[in-house]
Amino acid sequence: MEPATLPYCGAAPLPAEILLRWNLDPLLLLVLGAGYVIFRQMGARQGALVAGFAVLAVLFVSPLCALSSALFSARTVHHVLLITLAAPLIALALPRRSGGLAMWTIVHAVVLWAWHAPAAYAFALAHDAGYALMQVTLLGTAICFWRAVVSASAPAAGAALLGTMMQMGLLGALLTFAGRAIYAWHWTTTQPWGLSPLEDQQLAGLVMWVPGGGAYLLAALYLAGAWMRTREDATAGPVPA
Template sequence: MVEPYCGAAPLPAELISRWNFDPALLAVLGGAGLLHIWALRDEAPLGQNRRAVLAATGWALLVILLVSPLCALTSALFSVRVAHHVVLVAGVAPLLALSLPRRLRAAWIGRTMGAAFIIHTILLWFWHAPAPYAAALADPRIFWAMELSLLGSAMLLWMAVLSPFARIGATLAILLGSVVQMGLLGAVITFARAPLYAAHLGVTAPWGLSALQDQQLAGLIMWVPASIPYLAAALALVASRLGRPVTADESVR
């Protein structure tokens, strides 16, 4: 059996030692993170630059997901893998989207919201289907295709949602649609009557869970906690629009 990118499933006693010091990964994370923050230097002093803080937070989360022992734990527990994906698409993605330099945030991105939602939804369901998921754990190249496509599509979705040119009605519909589709995926995983993910059979017991219990926990994570960032964004958007006058341009949208 081929080991996942994050290594074989760890036992509880060895988890703390299972850091991922892949040189290529460290070089990419360090280089891309520094370039991102450096690109923001002209907008404000870095110590007072809100975008730089958001960027640093996003890249720090990526380090936690891919370098810390949590990476190894995803090989044992599908619930941790799902939590990893939730943080990736609903935590890292909006942070990086919000922290992009202004010159890179194209004004027309708000008009691509529907396409971004469809692409991200398809990818999210695809990579959580048993066969593509198994392929991603068996081949590092497919693993990175999964990670990068989920992060990239989520960033496009958040860039569209957070665009100042997006219509509030469409934005709220997309945010609520995201909650619904993730809830449906979570329900499918939660109510499956048998374990769906062969890679986690026989490796969850040391963590006090059967494969089915681990899968049910994963579904609940996808169903409930995953919806919080999208609902919070919708509430923040409504609050911001209620807190300022409506312009003539917005009144005719």
């Protein structure tokens, strides 16, 4: 039995039809094209911007979009890639703008947690406008967060990344150990994929907890390593002739 209202990505697909479920919505393609043009006009570098929008195309055009109607774990993969891959690529493409790191760290965390409340999640799947609002706010706050990270000092950026890793890991742990499936939308959509609703939710929690949180940890370690190398070079001073 399907939910009464279809989500933006369509009805939950069966495994046999998933490879045919591409999303070629003209409005979506127009939005992606317009977004790319707008960012280019803002002075974004083409290489990273193309990579970022390629990730967005995979997320919203490929069968992953339809799969996220069936599996909460697929939705989580979608969101993790949105905020830890597409968003930093776009942020790296944009001109640097310092400030706002603490604010965007908090705002992005609030948005992430808010959309994982069962009522908000159900609203997003039941209304196209709600779905668009969910994706725009997740991506927009993530871009602002990563843009602030790349413009901040290494210690401040590392602290923000580790804080984000911890809050994402906590959310993932709560989903993993909830003990019951809390997203009613997926109570009837996971079984064709060999998962119970609870198993699907546990898998989603692990995705958010490990690779999701790990992305922020890797970024923090990279920044820490670059910062230490810079300090070592400054301490060593110029090489004698």
